[in-house]
Amino acid sequence: MAKADLSAAWIFFFLTLPCVFHPERMLWLLFFLVTAIHAELCQPGAANAFKVRLSIRTALGNKAYAWDTSEEYLFKAMVAFSMRKVPNREATEISHVLLCNVTQRVSFWFVVTDPSKNHTLPAVEVQTAIRMNKNRINGAFFLNDQTLEFLKIPSTLAPPMDPSVPIWIIIFGVIFCIVIVAITLLILSGIRQRRRKNKEPSEVDDAEDKCENMNTIENGIPCDPLDMKGGHINDAFMTEDERLTPL
Amino acid sequence: MEKTRPLWANPLQFVFACISYAVGLGNVWRFPYLCQMYGGGSFLVPYIIMLIVEGMPLLYLELAVGQRMRQGSIGAWRTISPYLSGVGIASVVVSFFLSMYYNVINAWAFWYLFHSFQDPLPWSVCPLNGNHTGYDEECEKASSTQYFWYRKTLNISPSLQENGGVQWEPALCLLLAWLVVYLCILRGTESTGKVVYFTASLPYCVLIIYLIRGLTLHGATNGLMYMFTPKMEQLANPKAWVNAATQIFFSLGLGFGSLIAFASYNEPSNNCQKHAIIVSLINSFTSIFASIVTFSIYGFKATFNYENCLKKVTLLLTNTFDLEDGFLTASNLEQVKGYLASAYPSKYSEVFPHIKNCSLESELDTAVQGTGLAFIVYTEAIKNMEVSQLWSVLYFFMLLMLGIGSMLGNTAAILTPLTDSKIISSHLPKEAISGLVCLVNCAIGMVFTMEAGNYWFDIFNDYAATLSLLLIVLVETIAVCYVYGLRRFESDLKAMTGRAVSWYWKVMWAGVSPLLIVSLFVFYLSDYILTGTLKYQAWDASQDDRL
Numbered sequence: 001m002a003k004a005d006l007s008a009a010w011i012f013f014f015l016t017l018p019c020v021f022h023p024e025r026m027l028w029l030l031f032f033l034v035t036a037i038h039a040e041l042c043q044p045g046a047a048n049a050f051k052v053r054l055s056i057r058t059a060l061g062n063k064a065y066a067w068d069t070s071e072e073y074l075f076k077a078m079v080a081f082s083m084r085k086v087p088n089r090e091a092t093e094i095s096h097v098l099l100c101n102v103t104q105r106v107s108f109w110f111v112v113t114d115p116s117k118n119h120t121l122p123a124v125e126v127q128t129a130i131r132m133n134k135n136r137i138n139g140a141f142f143l144n145d146q147t148l149e150f151l152k153i154p155s156t157l158a159p160p161m162d163p164s165v166p167i168w169i170i171i172f173g174v175i176f177c178i179v180i181v182a183i184t185l186l187i188l189s190g191i192r193q194r195r196r197k198n199k200e201p202s203e204v205d206d207a208e209d210k211c212e213n214m215n216t217i218e219n220g221i222p223c224d225p226l227d228m229k230g231g232h233i234n235d236a237f238m239t240e241d242e243r244l245t246p247l
Numbered sequence: 248m249e250k251t252r253p254l255w256a257n258p259l260q261f262v263f264a265c266i267s268y269a270v271g272l273g274n275v276w277r278f279p280y281l282c283q284m285y286g287g288g289s290f291l292v293p294y295i296i297m298l299i300v301e302g303m304p305l306l307y308l309e310l311a312v313g314q315r316m317r318q319g320s321i322g323a324w325r326t327i328s329p330y331l332s333g334v335g336i337a338s339v340v341v342s343f344f345l346s347m348y349y350n351v352i353n354a355w356a357f358w359y360l361f362h363s364f365q366d367p368l369p370w371s372v373c374p375l376n377g378n379h380t381g382y383d384e385e386c387e388k389a390s391s392t393q394y395f396w397y398r399k400t401l402n403i404s405p406s407l408q409e410n411g412g413v414q415w416e417p418a419l420c421l422l423l424a425w426l427v428v429y430l431c432i433l434r435g436t437e438s439t440g441k442v443v444y445f446t447a448s449l450p451y452c453v454l455i456i457y458l459i460r461g462l463t464l465h466g467a468t469n470g471l472m473y474m475f476t477p478k479m480e481q482l483a484n485p486k487a488w489v490n491a492a493t494q495i496f497f498s499l500g501l502g503f504g505s506l507i508a509f510a511s512y513n514e515p516s517n518n519c520q521k522h523a524i525i526v527s528l529i530n531s532f533t534s535i536f537a538s539i540v541t542f543s544i545y546g547f548k549a550t551f552n553y554e555n556c557l558k559k560v561t562l563l564l565t566n567t568f569d570l571e572d573g574f575l576t577a578s579n580l581e582q583v584k585g586y587l588a589s590a591y592p593s594k595y596s597e598v599f600p601h602i603k604n605c606s607l608e609s610e611l612d613t614a615v616q617g618t619g620l621a622f623i624v625y626t627e628a629i630k631n632m633e634v635s636q637l638w639s640v641l642y643f644f645m646l647l648m649l650g651i652g653s654m655l656g657n658t659a660a661i662l663t664p665l666t667d668s669k670i671i672s673s674h675l676p677k678e679a680i681s682g683l684v685c686l687v688n689c690a691i692g693m694v695f696t697m698e699a700g701n702y703w704f705d706i707f708n709d710y711a712a713t714l715s716l717l718l719i720v721l722v723e724t725i726a727v728c729y730v731y732g733l734r735r736f737e738s739d740l741k742a743m744t745g746r747a748v749s750w751y752w753k754v755m756w757a758g759v760s761p762l763l764i765v766s767l768f769v770f771y772l773s774d775y776i777l778t779g780t781l782k783y784q785a786w787d788a789s790q791d792d793r794l
Contacts, residue, residue, distance in 0.1 A: 053566065057573035064573075103569040154380040168361035172419065179426045186433050187678055194676070 041120055042098035042111045048120040050130075051151045053107040059147040067106045071141075072099055075110075078137045082129040083112055089125065091115060127153050252317060253436045255512050260440040262522055264509050265310075267447035268656030269530045271649050272352060272621070273498050279474075279538035279545075280616030281490050286481025287474050291535070293482070293491035298531050301763050302495040304755035305720060307523035308727060309501060313510030314519050315739055319663030320504030323511070324723075327731045334722050335664065338504035341715050342660035345503065346688050348707040349657060350428065351695040353650040354421035355622065356643050358400055361420075363639035370395035371630035392627040400622070403786045404698035411698025418696045425689040428654050432662065432681050436512050439655055446652035451533075453645035454540060460638065461543035470546020471539070473611045489770055492763060498530055502716040502723070505656035508663035515743045520752075541620070548628040549610035556605035567598045617708070618701075621646060658684065702785065714771055721764045728757045 042049060052075075057064045065071070076097040083092040092112065102108040111120045130137070130153050138144055145155045255261045282290045316323035321335035362369050373386035373394060381387070386394035397403050404411045431442040461467055481487050500506065510519060554577075561575045568587060575583055584602075588595045615624050629638045658681070665680050666672050672680070695704050727736055733756065737748045 055572045104571040105565065105569040106572065107566075107569055156379050157375050157381070167365050168358070171361045171364060172357075172423065176423055176426070179423065179430055183426065183430050183433065186430070186438070190434065190676075190678055 041113060041117075042100040042109060044101050044109050046109070046111065046120075048123045048126065049109050049111045050123070050126065050153060051107060051109050053105060053149045053151065054141070054143065055147040056106065056141075056143070059143050067102075072102070072108075074140060075099070078133075078140050079110065079112060079126075079130070082133040082137065083121070083126070085132060086125055086129045089121070089129075123152075131156060253512060254514060255436055256440050258513075258517055258522070260436075260443060261509060261513055261517070262525060263443040263447040264439065264655070265506065265522065265526045266529055267443045267652030268505055268509070269499050269526055270447070270450065270533045271498075271500075271653035272646065273494075274530065274534040275537045275541070275646075275649065276618075276620045277616055278494060278498070278534040279541040280614055280620065281494055282538050283474050283542075283614045285484065285487035285490060286478035288477035289479050289482055290487060290491065293488045294495065294531070294534075297488075297492045297495045297763075298527060300755065301492055301760055302499055302527045302531075303524055304752055304760050305496075305501050305724070306499050306506065306527050307520055307752060308724065308756055309506040310510040310519040310523050311736075311740055312723075312727060313507035314513045314515065314517060315736075315743060316507075317511050317515070319511060319665075319667045320507045320660065321664040322667050323507055324726070327726055331722070331726050331730065334719060334726065335504065337715065337719050338502060338507075339661055339664055341712055341719065342503045342505065342657050343688075344707065344711045346654065346657040346661065347691050348695060348704055348711070349650070350424045350654055350688065351417075351421060351692055351700070351704060352618070353424040353427075353647060353654065354417055354696070355400060355618070356646040356650060357420040357423055358417060359622065359626070360640065360643040360647065363636055363643060366636060368626075368630050368635055368639060369399070370626050371635070390627065392623050392630065395626075396622050397786050401701045402698055403701055405787065406785050407699050407702040409699060413693050413696050414698065414700075417700070418693055421692055421696055422689060425685050425692070427651060428658060429681060429685040431651065431655055432658050433678055435662075435666070435677055439659065443652065443655065446648045446655065449648045450645045450652075453641050453648075454533075454536060456641060457540045457638075457645075458536070458543075460632070461540050461547070464543060464547040464632070466550025467543035467546045469550055469607065470542045470544070470611060473608075474538075474542040474545065489767065492767055494534075495531075496720070496764075496767070497712075497716070498534065499527060500653070500656060502719040503657065503712075504660035504664070508659040509656065511663060516745065518744055518746065520744070520746065520748075544625060544628045545611065547631075548624065549607060549613075551628075551631050552610050553605055553607045556603055560602055560605060563598065563601060567594065618704075705784070714768070714775075717764055717768045717771065721761060721768065724756060724761050724764070728761075733757055 040046070044051070054067070056067065073094070076094045076099065079097045080092045080094045083089045083096075093115075096113045096115065096117065097110060098113065099108050099110050112126055113120050130150055134145065134150075134155050138148055141148060145157075255264070285293075312323055312327075316326050318326065319335070320338040321332060324335040325332040370392045373382035373391045375381070376383050383394070385398060389397070400417070402411070402414050430438075432439055510517075513519070557577050557580065561577075561580065564570065564583070564587065565572060565575055568591065570583075625642060626639070629635050629642060632638050661684055662681055665684070666677055675683075694700060697703075727733070733753060737753065741747055
């Protein structure tokens with residue numbers, strides 16, 4: 001609005017100089033013309049206009065700041081800064097950024113005009129500029145991509161951290177090796193135990209050894225030959241063996 | 248004369264082995280579902296009745312048979328009558344089927360366990376799409392936990408016919424799972440006896456920690472109150488009773504031959520009656536305990552989702568009508584909606600289809616069971632807790648302990664008859680037989696790591712063991728009571744343990760339990776016949792929902 005006043009003042013100055021023919025009417029006409037041009041440039045749904053939405057209270061809670069004209073100025077400054085990074089647009093000024101339709105939400109529309117202030121810059125340029133500098137803009141307002149939204153400008157999401165070797169393979173490898181080592185140890189110790197058991201009978205008396213292995217000895221006669229010679233073992237009665245007191 | 252049979256080092260190992268076998272994943276993911284579906288607190292009535300009438304007697308029977316015959320299932324039933332050796336073989340075959348697909352769950356638990364060491368948890372965020380402007384489409388439509396399960400873990404194909412190839416990541420985890428099982432059963436009772444100390448007790452530690460954490464979560468009481476309020480009218484529903492009986496039956500693991508195998512390593516004078524009662528009581532208590540934890544987690548998840556839904560509706564309305572940020576809250580939502588509908592009718596009617604009706608009840612009503620509960624619902628709740636990595640590691644470690652404990656029983660059921668058989672054990676040492684069994688199971692289990700593997704898993708889970716087990720246990724009971732003779736069995740037990748068998752057990756064995764099993768069998772058969780073509784649920788990647 002300051003811009004409109006400034007332009008109106010200049011026009012008034014130039015008009016009052018030479019023209020005497022209906023000065024007030026011309027003056028008001030041009031004043032309305034200028035404000036009308038500016039109003040047309042920045043309108044909801046206008047070409048090359050973008051809607052911005054801020055959710056300050058959601059982001060900051062109690063520390064939320066109020067949205068006033070100073071914050072709007074900062075926003076214009078950030079947009080102008082972003083546009084300056086685009087080649088051929090280094091001359092963008094804060095005054096080239098127009099805001100309109102500020103609501104309570106806080107949401108508003110903005111356009112960026114060229115130095116002549118008659119045309120708006122193409123949307124693609126503005127989009128690229130904003131996308132490249134979104135982080136800086138977010139930082140200036142203490143907001144993030146969810147709370148400072150430029151509708152129609154999708155933000156580039158940060159990819160999740162991707163380590164070169166997935167973590168799960170490392171842990172898998174560790175546990176796999178531990179298990180393999182444990183299995184090998186158990187098998188080897190089992191083989192060694194069995195070998196030791198097979199060596200022992202050759203050192204001890206056979207009969208006595210047989211006596212130790214079985215607890216089925218009655219009157220000094222091992223029951224083993226009795227079991228093996230013909231006949232059929234009835235498994236149901238095997239439990240009776242345990243009733244005989246072992247030697 | 249063969250060498251003396253290996254024994255448990257002390258009776259506690261035997262009890263722990265039975266508990267570790269009986270308390271498995273079914274207690275965690277099936278019982279809470281049944282409780283929710285069939286009337287909450289009132290489901291406990293048929294459950295406890297079935298426990299006393301069916302669970303304890305049949306468990307005592309199997310333990311007594313194993314302890315008396317001192318052999319695995321094949322040998323034990325052959326001893327009772329040579330015509331009944333088929334029962335033993337049937338048990339071994341069913342155990343073989345079960346061990347084939349059950350260890351895949353352990354593989355998945357390993358996978359999730361290894362992925363729990365990342366920050367953030369990989370199932371808490373969706374991956375980005377190609378040009379990094381948004382999230383992956385399939386993930387957006389479903390949720391990030393569902394995406395991680397169906398796409399990253401299973402890489403599921405759209406239907407059973409499209410087999411896809413073997414996925415190397417789950418295959419590696421399956422290999423590791425079988426190696427761990429082999430490590431535990433390598434030395435027979437010597438190694439198993441020590442491992443079961445951990446597999447039986449650690450899940451309880453984790454459950455207690457989770458109980459404390461779960462009860463302190465925001466919204467947990469919603470879940471608990473909703474699930475446990477008894478709906479007495481469900482008591483009249485015959486399905487509630489059938490499901491209670493089925494749950495007791497399968498939860499105790501009857502008919503697989505594992506209990507016979509475990510009991511065969513007992514001292515003859517062991518008091519198996521006391522142990523049977525203890526094991527069945529602990530099993531049921533664990534089910535109820537786990538369901539308290541599950542319902543508090545449900546309540547937390549439902550409250551979280553409900554509040555998220557409200558936030559989304561608030562945001563939508565705030566953005567559409569450019570209201571002041573922070574003006575709309577959950578308390579004034581309805582009023583403001585009414586005001587907006589009257590003040591801006593055209594705009595409101597435009598946005599109305601997008602406004603979801605957020606309801607806490609509908610969130611709580613989503614009853615899930617099986618792998619869906621364990622790997623989707625729980626992970627969704629865990630990702631919203633603080634220090635989620637710790638809770639995730641604890642949870643999947645507990646699942647692993649439960650799964651491996653049950654696997655020990657399953658493999659014991661297969662190995663005990665094999666090592667008892669003189670033909671095989673004379674040629675191969677115990678370690679080699681175990682290794683061979685694990686190798687064969689692992690090789691066949693690779694089917695479940697293919698893209699269509701989860702469908703095969705569902706089919707096996709639903710149909711592999713149900714009817715066969717009912718038949719096996721029925722024949723077992725009739726065999727012991729009528730073929731072997733109830734009186735002879737009773738006198739055997741009295742001679743073995745020194746205690747008389749009370750009339751209650753005799754009545755149950757001879758009359759009530761067989762009748763119950765017959766009625767269950769008839770029910771399932773008629774259910775299968777009436778259902779017609781059997782169906783399975785498939786994952787549709789374009790709609791991201793189950794068909």
